Amino acid sequence: MKLTLVLLTLLTFSSQSAESESLWRTPDKENTLLLNLANGLVVIELAPEFAPNHVAHIKSLVRAGFYHQSKFYRVVDGFVAQAGPLEDPTESKTIAMEDSIKIDKQWPYTSVSKTDMFAAETGFKDGFAVALDADKSSAWLTHCPGTIALARETDKDSGTHHFYFVIGQAPRYLDRNMAIFGRVIYGMDNVQGIARTKDYKGDDIIAEKGFTDIVSFDVMADLPQKKQLTIEVERTDTDAFAKRLFNRANRTHPFFYHTPPAVLDVCQVQVHSRVAPVSK
Amino acid sequence: MKLTLVLLTLLTFSSQSAESESLWRTPDKENTLLLNLANGLVVIELAPEFAPNHVAHIKSLVRAGFYHQSKFYRVVDGFVAQAGPLEDPTESKTIAMEDSIKIDKQWPYTSVSKTDMFAAETGFKDGFAVALDADKSSAWLTHCPGTIALARETDKDSGTHHFYFVIGQAPRYLDRNMAIFGRVIYGMDNVQGIARTKDYKGDDIIAEKGFTDIVSFDVMADLPQKKQLTIEVERTDTDAFAKRLFNRANRTHPFFYHTPPAVLDVCQVQVHSRVAPVSK
Numbered sequence: 142m143k144l145t146l147v148l149l150t151l152l153t154f155s156s157q158s159a160e161s162e163s164l165w166r167t168p169d170k171e172n173t174l175l176l177n178l179a180n181g182l183v184v185i186e187l188a189p190e191f192a193p194n195h196v197a198h199i200k201s202l203v204r205a206g207f208y209h210q211s212k213f214y215r216v217v218d219g220f221v222a223q224a225g226p227l228e229d230p231t232e233s234k235t236i237a238m239e240d241s242i243k244i245d246k247q248w249p250y251t252s253v254s255k256t257d258m259f260a261a262e263t264g265f266k267d268g269f270a271v272a273l274d275a276d277k278s279s280a281w282l283t284h285c286p287g288t289i290a291l292a293r294e295t296d297k298d299s300g301t302h303h304f305y306f307v308i309g310q311a312p313r314y315l316d317r318n319m320a321i322f323g324r325v326i327y328g329m330d331n332v333q334g335i336a337r338t339k340d341y342k343g344d345d346i347i348a349e350k351g352f353t354d355i356v357s358f359d360v361m362a363d364l365p366q367k368k369q370l371t372i373e374v375e376r377t378d379t380d381a382f383a384k385r386l387f388n389r390a391n392r393t394h395p396f397f398y399h400t401p402p403a404v405l406d407v408c409q410v411q412v413h414s415r416v417a418p419v420s421k
Numbered sequence: 422m423k424l425t426l427v428l429l430t431l432l433t434f435s436s437q438s439a440e441s442e443s444l445w446r447t448p449d450k451e452n453t454l455l456l457n458l459a460n461g462l463v464v465i466e467l468a469p470e471f472a473p474n475h476v477a478h479i480k481s482l483v484r485a486g487f488y489h490q491s492k493f494y495r496v497v498d499g500f501v502a503q504a505g506p507l508e509d510p511t512e513s514k515t516i517a518m519e520d521s522i523k524i525d526k527q528w529p530y531t532s533v534s535k536t537d538m539f540a541a542e543t544g545f546k547d548g549f550a551v552a553l554d555a556d557k558s559s560a561w562l563t564h565c566p567g568t569i570a571l572a573r574e575t576d577k578d579s580g581t582h583h584f585y586f587v588i589g590q591a592p593r594y595l596d597r598n599m600a601i602f603g604r605v606i607y608g609m610d611n612v613q614g615i616a617r618t619k620d621y622k623g624d625d626i627i628a629e630k631g632f633t634d635i636v637s638f639d640v641m642a643d644l645p646q647k648k649q650l651t652i653e654v655e656r657t658d659t660d661a662f663a664k665r666l667f668n669r670a671n672r673t674h675p676f677f678y679h680t681p682p683a684v685l686d687v688c689q690v691q692v693h694s695r696v697a698p699v700s701k
Contacts, residue, residue, distance in 0.1 A: 218609050218613070219566060219567075219609060220691070240679065254538075256538055257538070258534075258536055258537070258538060258684045258686060259681070259682050259684065260682075285590065286499060286590055295676045309566060309689075309691075310565065310590060310591060310686065310688045311590060311689065312689060313681075313689070314669075314672060314681035314682075315681075316679075316681070318676070318678065318681070329498050330498045330616075330617045333588075333613040333614070334613070334614055336610075337610045392594060396575045397598050398577045399597040401539070401593075401595075401596070401598070402538065402539050402540075402594075404538045406538060406590065406591070406593065408590045409589075409591065409592060411499050411500070411589075
């Protein structure tokens, strides 16, 4: 089949797949969630370094089977897919905001950009797109597509159990205002396949094609071996990854007859993952 | 149903729907394409101001039934969904690049940002996200999610008939390197529902769940009245739209306890559209 272009950006990655195994890492099963939707599997890697209490909270809810029968009841194309129970429990435990972490000059990360619109600097830490303040005293997760965060009311500490995935152009204005606690490492197409909802007259939510259900939601470590997934994620602390970033920001292929500005949007960089074929 | 947040951004729009009709415009049926995919309808507004020859070219192909049996054969989640015939015609007509237009100081547009990473300025023109150079002598369409452009080989004038939709975080490095000729104004969820493909060993393309087919593709003006769609698009040249942009860049709601930077990513602004219920 004749290939027309746009695929140039993928070539670097393809050529890496034959290289050393050390370009990949295996996420901790204790911090990996398997979310089965009606339309397919989604795998989430949690971010205990950035939101330890939220990670513990979500794992506790998942392990208690809390999300059984939850639905994606607010799904706005290009923005977020939000889920939770349609009827909240009488009393719901709230959790205090975790919007950023303190870091010091030795905090390791791979820099991406110092010309970001929303932060002094962006980069990657263990696969997560991060932002840093000007004096590098704090860092936070950015609202790139595929991040998962806790929804809340106006009070910053009012989040309970409703969560959302970012499914469109990064709503970076939410950075440091919401607690991001993980990101999708597999099945983002299934997240994009979640049925969109409509709202009319204010707050009434109407599903266009029926709400997408949560069929099952588990911490991978809790599942029997045969139900676990063998998944690896591209390391973002390697020279190869740094080189990939550099090449993306400095395109020299003649395809680009207008040389793009030497900048890189951290949310436009995809960190790759690969899954061993699932046994039947 | 109790609503948890993230929906703040929608309130402005919801409250507008009761307002004057002049906030909306009806796209020209001659420049509106109806693309039926196996999983639903997609409506595209063409951009003759920016790519007149590409618009004429695509309409000519659509009217000739060229895309009958075309498939989305290269679909990379978070990047692009590319379509065309699996076997190209022996001779394919190429078309010269249209990457930008000359403008003068009187060219009307609604400014969005002068702190964009990729251009001196961004804005909107007739619903399309645009970028301008520093001396405002040229303008071009940006690769926001939902844009449709012609694929090509390395030669800038090598595009024939393969096209792609942007389905992820805006690949702005492609701006002025590709000819964008339209954007999705309805059914972006169906574009996101296009089956992703995988490639192994270089150029072999493998569909994960079967290629998504083009069922039909028409210029709306050519269809009988009952098969046309009544669609309106938010005007981007109104005070109301400019105010919406301002409010998005300057958030004062107490929900944002960390005031976001007073910036706006042009690709994160959704231009709304509304469709009259389709008669059965």
